[in-house]
Amino acid sequence: MRGVSDMTATSSEISQTESGPKANSIDRDDPATFPDWFRARKARSNLIVARWVPIVLVGLPVLVLFGIVVYPTIWMFYHSVHDTNMMRLFQGNWSYIGFENFATVLGSDRFWDSTVHLLQYLSFGACLQVVLGTVLALILFELVKNNALRTLILILLVLPMMMSPSIVGVLWKFLLTPSNGAVNQALLNLGLISKHIEWFNSGISLWSIIVADIWNWTALPLLIVYSGRVSLPPAVYEAAKVDGASGWQVMRRITLPMLKEVIAIAFILRFTDAFKFVDLVYIMTSGGPAQSSELPTYIAFQRGIREFAIGEAAAYAIIIFAISAVIITLFLKYLKRVLKAQGIA
Amino acid sequence: MARLELQGLCKGWDFPVIDRMDLTVEEGEFFVIVGPSGIGKTTLLRLVAGLEAPDAGKVLVDGRDITALPPYRRRVAMTFESYALYPHKTVAENIASPLRARKTDAATIAKRVQSVAELLRIDHLLDRKPGEVSGGQKQRTALGRTLVADPEIFLLDEPISHLDAKIRHELRQQFHTLEDLRKVATLYVTHDYAEALSLGDRIGVMGSGGLVDVGTARDLFERPANLFVAEHLGQPTINVIPARLESHADVLHLRANQGDLLLPVDPARAHLLAARNDGAVTIGLRPQFVRPADEMPAGSAQVTANVDLYEALGSTGILIADILGLRITALTSPERIFEHDTQVQLAVDTAALHYFDPRTGANLTLQTPGAGAATAMASSVASGISSRAEA
Amino acid sequence: MSEKNYRLVRTLLLIFLGLWTVLTLFPIYFKAITAFKSPAETNSTIPSFWPKEWHPENFVSVFAESSNFQSLVDSFVIASGNTLLSLFLGTLAGYAFARFPKQAGGENLAFWILSNRMFPPVAVLIPMFFLFDATPWGTDSRISLIILYLVFNMPLATWLMMVFFRDAPRELEEAAYLDGWTPLQAFMRITLPLVLPGMISVSMLCWIFAWNEYLFANLFVGTDVKTYTIVIPTFTHGSQTLWNLQMAFSLMAMLPPVALFILLRRYMVRGLSLGVVKG
Numbered sequence A: 001m002r003g004v005s006d007m008t009a010t011s012s013e014i015s016q017t018e019s020g021p022k023a024n025s026i027d028r029d030d031p032a033t034f035p036d037w038f039r040a041r042k043a044r045s046n047l048i049v050a051r052w053v054p055i056v057l058v059g060l061p062v063l064v065l066f067g068i069v070v071y072p073t074i075w076m077f078y079h080s081v082h083d084t085n086m087m088r089l090f091q092g093n094w095s096y097i098g099f100e101n102f103a104t105v106l107g108s109d110r111f112w113d114s115t116v117h118l119l120q121y122l123s124f125g126a127c128l129q130v131v132l133g134t135v136l137a138l139i140l141f142e143l144v145k146n147n148a149l150r151t152l153i154l155i156l157l158v159l160p161m162m163m164s165p166s167i168v169g170v171l172w173k174f175l176l177t178p179s180n181g182a183v184n185q186a187l188l189n190l191g192l193i194s195k196h197i198e199w200f201n202s203g204i205s206l207w208s209i210i211v212a213d214i215w216n217w218t219a220l221p222l223l224i225v226y227s228g229r230v231s232l233p234p235a236v237y238e239a240a241k242v243d244g245a246s247g248w249q250v251m252r253r254i255t256l257p258m259l260k261e262v263i264a265i266a267f268i269l270r271f272t273d274a275f276k277f278v279d280l281v282y283i284m285t286s287g288g289p290a291q292s293s294e295l296p297t298y299i300a301f302q303r304g305i306r307e308f309a310i311g312e313a314a315a316y317a318i319i320i321f322a323i324s325a326v327i328i329t330l331f332l333k334y335l336k337r338v339l340k341a342q343g344i345a
Numbered sequence B: 001m002a003r004l005e006l007q008g009l010c011k012g013w014d015f016p017v018i019d020r021m022d023l024t025v026e027e028g029e030f031f032v033i034v035g036p037s038g039i040g041k042t043t044l045l046r047l048v049a050g051l052e053a054p055d056a057g058k059v060l061v062d063g064r065d066i067t068a069l070p071p072y073r074r075r076v077a078m079t080f081e082s083y084a085l086y087p088h089k090t091v092a093e094n095i096a097s098p099l100r101a102r103k104t105d106a107a108t109i110a111k112r113v114q115s116v117a118e119l120l121r122i123d124h125l126l127d128r129k130p131g132e133v134s135g136g137q138k139q140r141t142a143l144g145r146t147l148v149a150d151p152e153i154f155l156l157d158e159p160i161s162h163l164d165a166k167i168r169h170e171l172r173q174q175f176h177t178l179e180d181l182r183k184v185a186t187l188y189v190t191h192d193y194a195e196a197l198s199l200g201d202r203i204g205v206m207g208s209g210g211l212v213d214v215g216t217a218r219d220l221f222e223r224p225a226n227l228f229v230a231e232h233l234g235q236p237t238i239n240v241i242p243a244r245l246e247s248h249a250d251v252l253h254l255r256a257n258q259g260d261l262l263l264p265v266d267p268a269r270a271h272l273l274a275a276r277n278d279g280a281v282t283i284g285l286r287p288q289f290v291r292p293a294d295e296m297p298a299g300s301a302q303v304t305a306n307v308d309l310y311e312a313l314g315s316t317g318i319l320i321a322d323i324l325g326l327r328i329t330a331l332t333s334p335e336r337i338f339e340h341d342t343q344v345q346l347a348v349d350t351a352a353l354h355y356f357d358p359r360t361g362a363n364l365t366l367q368t369p370g371a372g373a374a375t376a377m378a379s380s381v382a383s384g385i386s387s388r389a390e391a
Numbered sequence C: 001m002s003e004k005n006y007r008l009v010r011t012l013l014l015i016f017l018g019l020w021t022v023l024t025l026f027p028i029y030f031k032a033i034t035a036f037k038s039p040a041e042t043n044s045t046i047p048s049f050w051p052k053e054w055h056p057e058n059f060v061s062v063f064a065e066s067s068n069f070q071s072l073v074d075s076f077v078i079a080s081g082n083t084l085l086s087l088f089l090g091t092l093a094g095y096a097f098a099r100f101p102k103q104a105g106g107e108n109l110a111f112w113i114l115s116n117r118m119f120p121p122v123a124v125l126i127p128m129f130f131l132f133d134a135t136p137w138g139t140d141s142r143i144s145l146i147i148l149y150l151v152f153n154m155p156l157a158t159w160l161m162m163v164f165f166r167d168a169p170r171e172l173e174e175a176a177y178l179d180g181w182t183p184l185q186a187f188m189r190i191t192l193p194l195v196l197p198g199m200i201s202v203s204m205l206c207w208i209f210a211w212n213e214y215l216f217a218n219l220f221v222g223t224d225v226k227t228y229t230i231v232i233p234t235f236t237h238g239s240q241t242l243w244n245l246q247m248a249f250s251l252m253a254m255l256p257p258v259a260l261f262i263l264l265r266r267y268m269v270r271g272l273s274l275g276v277v278k279g
Helices: A002-019 A036-040 A052-080 A086-091 A100-106 A109-143 A147-162 A165-175 A182-190 A205-217 A219-230 A234-242 A247-258 A260-276 A279-285 A296-306 A310-342 B041-049 B091-101 B106-119 B135-148 B165-177 B179-183 B193-199 B217-222 B227-232 B267-273 B372-390 C003-034 C058-064 C066-099 C106-118 C122-133 C142-148 C150-167 C170-179 C183-212 C215-220 C228-234 C243-272
Strands: B004-012 B016-025 B030-034 B056-061 B076-079 B153-157 B185-190 B202-207 B210-215 B239-248 B251-256 B262-264 B280-285 B290-292 B301-312 B317-323 B326-332 B343-348 B354-356
Touching (some): A052 A310, A100 A310, A109 A147, A165 C228, A205 A279, A247 A260, B004 B041, B016 B056, B016 B210, B030 B193, B165 B193, B202 B227, B267 B354, C066 C150, C122 C142, C150 C183, C170 C183, C228 C243
Parallel strands (some): B030 B185, B030 B202
Antiparallel strands (some): B202 B210
């Protein structure tokens, strides 16, 4: 038996030579695998373009972003701890007041109410839309077999997404007009309600905004999940068919797991957009009635640009900025992983 | 027309890929680099082309140091494994690209493109896009693009390995006959050893870090620098037999660690081995030199074996035999028939044995010139290999 | 699941899809017919789901107010100007990230640029408002919006162009270098034609986002410059809202994005999903 082990030793030795040293087989103290030149090598530029070329190419947009994003953000940080208002800003005599602005914001019911509104909106503006979009996309792909019909339905469902928020806001304001709006009339005709619903009353107006937003944006997860499903390889499904798996089993065991990343990206996109969301509030309710449909972002703009309480607006902005920074960092980490797996990044 | 020199060339990413490599390719020489995939062959070409900057070392053309020159200032032409044809340009435009880059006048371009296309027999495809021609025609187009460039150095990266056998054979013959290729220094990279043996004026076998052995096909075949080279050149693969040196009646013998095989050491090399005190040695025995006893000259060392498997391949037969647990591949003449599990008497040409250090794999007997008897057979075997690789 | 149950579930799901399609189309349908109604009919106490009289002249008379047409021009100029700028900067940076990732600052820089698209613009808009106020153009200008829209469009363009450049094989460029083309020539002759479809889809996306933008415009412009998005909510005559003209106008304003989507939806999915879904 000794001979056999000798033989194995020889061949394994050869195969190691053959595949070359890998990163993990480097012995930093062994000059054979870690020669001096390798230790001393610099991250050299390539021979193709001068070292400054990529720096300039990337530097232009980075400079622009410093001008239009980084500088303003620092400005906001600065004024969030000052008593800046319109007059002081132009006279240049604002003074440091520590975290008073933050205390004002965090101590106000207005802020916490708007935060509750935001959470309400996020769960419907993002979560529900992604669930709905995913379900609709999969029904459309799996159950509608006629190709032309499928494309037609897809285009029709995506139409709302192509509209400006101002068109959407005005349209829904029009549709939901309590006295003679189309929605109330249609519900009456169908016998679902017996008297007009006051869509823009306190307590309902936020829901009206959410309905309009669902109508507007469910198409995004729908479109993304649908396209993700289209690009899944058919071979997997043929194998499942041979195995006799039922439609639901295929959906649960194959389709949904394979679409996991795509659905997650759709969610990330919707969630970050929802965080920025404010335009329908402006058009449909202006935050009212009595601040019952305000979102934090709305208050920040209102206080800052309309009422010129810049310090307080800055405090709002910084709070929103900090929370979104955490969320976006997490999302980007995930996105990086997905893209790495795809070989894009 | 120029000579290519690499001096102490180094390149690494996560680990050293090319480690202090020296090489000179003479003007007009067709130098083939062969080695397993992932070993850094393409990296070497990219260093010569200037697509990568070396971590250390120099690239010289005719003594001029071009290490710091960008690729578009070097007169180096290269074909890519993927052909890298511009998909939105026609075959003619693809071929004309290097001439356009040098602001050649239109009439000259047309003439050059036409003559190169005729040479490569793609002149009827000039107006097509790369997507509309076959793999072999793509490769010819890529080749045409390098040929019109009139470069100092040619680099060919696996130019025919993705083509089917018939076209591969055709293109390979073309490499032999292309005048332009024969006038400059050419580096040709392949993982196919038969291709290397057939094409190269000289061949470099690449292992991890650089060239393990350099020489003509015959050199490498008869005097491999180490076991790695021996194992990778030649079809069927060389028999590797761990063994031990023993003295019997004052004659040095080899006893295989496994199975009942005792062979006398060729007296011409015995003195080189005698000094090995622990006596362990790895034998390399090419299948060409172990044959049924009746096909070998009388007086060769003989051994009785059991037939395990026999394949008649038309031009030759391959016999896999078992000597009490030691498997040996032998060649026979093609018309023979061997039944499974029958006894066969094999004879070994002991003059053609290779002796390697079992630890380092180094050839222990390199100092001696190759055994005369083996030489003629080796070259015939080499050509036999290439014809099989086509099949 | 039995065959019968399966069919039932299938039917229910299809009904759900059909219902959703109807609910999605209903507002668009109502918008379209309203555009043809007379002002009296739009304000009647009981809304009609089919116009009693057709007034196609609404689509013309909406332009009697010259500022309405001017707002489309403003929107077009702003969207196009911003798209060109975003595409130019995004193409250069995307190329550097795709081809020279280490020297261009690495993937973290690329992700940072992308993150600018995701952040709520609240921390940016308020200072920019006062900053632009101090410039000769003021906030109420085309240039202010062209620059501001870079906040969301340039990161998108940079990111997507990086993805598209990564798709274009690097070897083609390298072959061009060996042919003797300089990097600029190789980029213009070889790489740019290859990423042209990508550039078109990126510019269409940027253009649509800029064309449809409401929030920034609402806060920044309104007197000298009006985008159509801030004109739409202001269709009033005295205390009455001119719903029919409003709907006719917004129908026309939404045509360009809809047409672009129908033509280019395959390419646009790639962009909308930040490059993850190949479409």
